[in-house]
Amino acid sequence: MDYSNQYVLTVNCKTAPGIVAGIASYLTERGGYIAELSQFDDKISHQFFLRTLFNISADSSHTFEDIRNGFDVLAEKHGIEWAMHEVSRPTKVLIMVSKFDHCLVDLLYRYNKGELNIDVTAIISNHPDLQSIAEREGFRFIHLPVTAETKAEQEAELLNIINETGTELVVLARYMQILSDDLCQHLHGRAINIHHSFLPGFKGAKPYHQAYERGVKLIGATAHYVTGDLDEGPIIEQSVLPVSHAYYPDELVSLGRDTETKALASAVKLHVENRVLMSGNKTIIFK
Structure with a gap:
């Protein structure tokens, strides 16, 4: 399987409204297509967890590095601990x-x-x-x-x-x-x-x-x-x-x-x- 245009974002933060919408908007506005999205809201610890798999459309002007480097602004807004990886990299x-x-x-x-x-x-x-x-x-x-x-x-x-x-x-x-x-x-x-x-x-x-x-x-x-x-x-x-x-x-x-x-x-x-x-x-x- 070709993983060359697949990327994973993982998120952990305090539960709050607008996080999923903010992440989805951030990715799609930069040519990202969300292929998978899993989330869990822990009602005891009030922590929110998310993993999404996405790719980047061929006509996007944004590279993976652009998307990763720019995510800090959204992360700071919601107090997000996050990581973004290229699926193809072992x-x-x-x-x-x-x-x-x-x-x-x-x-x-x-x-x-x-x-x-x-x-x-x-x-x-x-x-x-x-x-x-x-x-x-x-x-x-x-x-x-x-x-x-x-x-x-x-x-x-x-x-x-x-x-x-x-x-x-x-x-x-x-x-x-x-x-x-x-x-x-x-x-x-x-x-x-x-x-x-x-x-x-x-x-x-x-x-x-x-x-x-x-x-x-x-x-x-x-x-x-x-x-x-x-x-x-x-x-x-x-x-x-x-x-x-x-x-x-x-x-x-x-x-x-x-x-x-x-x-x-x-x-x-x-x-x-x-x-x-x-x-x-x-x-x-x-x-």
């Missing part, structure tokens, strides 16, 4: 892994099939186990082993790599290290983790074993933004699978891999398509 994504390969392999497969509009800047791991997979696919692999003594140093190096590569999104594809509070704050809204449990239940280590001990009838996985609170960041996507008393922990782990890959890939896709807006510790998802 998001620069850095993937972090440890020893489990299923989420990495799935993301790279979807990338190669054109399902994810991303540019993989590097694959970083605290173990060397997945180097062959990364390099076989032609991606830069960086081994940053982490110990209690080297954690701060390696996180500083990670930030250097993120800045050097222009990375816009960090994906923790079963990266089995807890990020420091400082790093979490630096990556606020720009780092997605996959937790192998249906949060908010069974946080921390070995969630499938916790689920087995409780005799759950559903297992799942949760993709969420990373925060300093372990496994408590805003949830983007969740995937579940029915199970019974007959499944033992190792079987739950095996079955759970599918839910993990689905939830993570969906969350990454939603993020890079600018369909996720933050609302405190929750997300607004425009699918």
Whole structure:
């Protein structure tokens, strides 16, 4: 599909009359054609959220840069937090892994099939186990082993790599290290983790074993933004699978891999398509 003349505008502001009309008028007066428009008015927080997909007519005298640069006047009038993106431009994504390969392999497969509009800047791991997979696919692999003594140093190096590569999104594809509070704050809204449990239940280590001990009838996985609170960041996507008393922990782990890959890939896709807006510790998802 040709995305060369498609653009996305996302908006977040206090609820007030005239916002949608103002945005629609602004775009159409400059040759913009609105192809999609989704909105949500949160009656509890009194916050307004909007995502619109538009293109620009061939006979318009305005470029995308003109439209983006001029939007500040309307944004200031309504107190709007906003972003405007070219749909065709891939998001620069850095993937972090440890020893489990299923989420990495799935993301790279979807990338190669054109399902994810991303540019993989590097694959970083605290173990060397997945180097062959990364390099076989032609991606830069960086081994940053982490110990209690080297954690701060390696996180500083990670930030250097993120800045050097222009990375816009960090994906923790079963990266089995807890990020420091400082790093979490630096990556606020720009780092997605996959937790192998249906949060908010069974946080921390070995969630499938916790689920087995409780005799759950559903297992799942949760993709969420990373925060300093372990496994408590805003949830983007969740995937579940029915199970019974007959499944033992190792079987739950095996079955759970599918839910993990689905939830993570969906969350990454939603993020890079600018369909996720933050609302405190929750997300607004425009699918």
